[in-house]
Amino acid sequence: MKTVIIIRHAKSNWDNILHSDFERQLNDRGHQDAPIMAERLVDRKITIDAFISSPAKRAFTTAAYFAEAYHVKESSIIKVPELYHAPASVFYHVISKLDDALKSIALFAHNPGITEFVNDLTNTLIDDMPTCAMFAVKANVTHWKLFEGADKEFLFFDYPKKGQ
Numbered sequence: 001m002k003t004v005i006i007i008r009h010a011k012s013n014w015d016n017i018l019h020s021d022f023e024r025q026l027n028d029r030g031h032q033d034a035p036i037m038a039e040r041l042v043d044r045k046i047t048i049d050a051f052i053s054s055p056a057k058r059a060f061t062t063a064a065y066f067a068e069a070y071h072v073k074e075s076s077i078i079k080v081p082e083l084y085h086a087p088a089s090v091f092y093h094v095i096s097k098l099d100d101a102l103k104s105i106a107l108f109a110h111n112p113g114i115t116e117f118v119n120d121l122t123n124t125l126i127d128d129m130p131t132c133a134m135f136a137v138k139a140n141v142t143h144w145k146l147f148e149g150a151d152k153e154f155l156f157f158d159y160p161k162k163g164q
Helices: 026-044 055-067 088-096 113-121
Strands: 002-008 050-053 103-111 134-139 153-160
Touching: 002 055, 002 113, 026 055, 026 134, 050 055, 050 113, 055 103, 088 103, 103 113, 103 134
Parallel strands: 002 103, 050 103
Antiparallel strands: 002 134, 134 153
């Protein structure tokens, strides 16, 4: 069994026009939402074997909040440059290359590709992955290379404003 939790980066700051899109940081709401959502994931009693993130500042910072909630060092987060503004096909490619010893992963990335990817996974469709949203599925496979073609079971969809 393989479990994937897909997480869109938390709300980012658009105030500094000198920063490139890649360097955009989280805004105050992003810094507030990320640890709350990380705790919601911990409360679900889901073990995470690897945290995998786009290296863009807003995605990696979000991943760092989740890693901290799981008592995992930030240096253990796996940066995958291909996840920066990736289409669904890249998500599948990244997943297919994972070590089969990993049973559950958290994947941090960006829209619009992240919404495209989660809508390709199951019959549970969403209009848009809000910032810091989590979408989780599991597949009854032992090898990550089989994940794309496997039937996937929807586990949950959660986002910051859902808890308000």
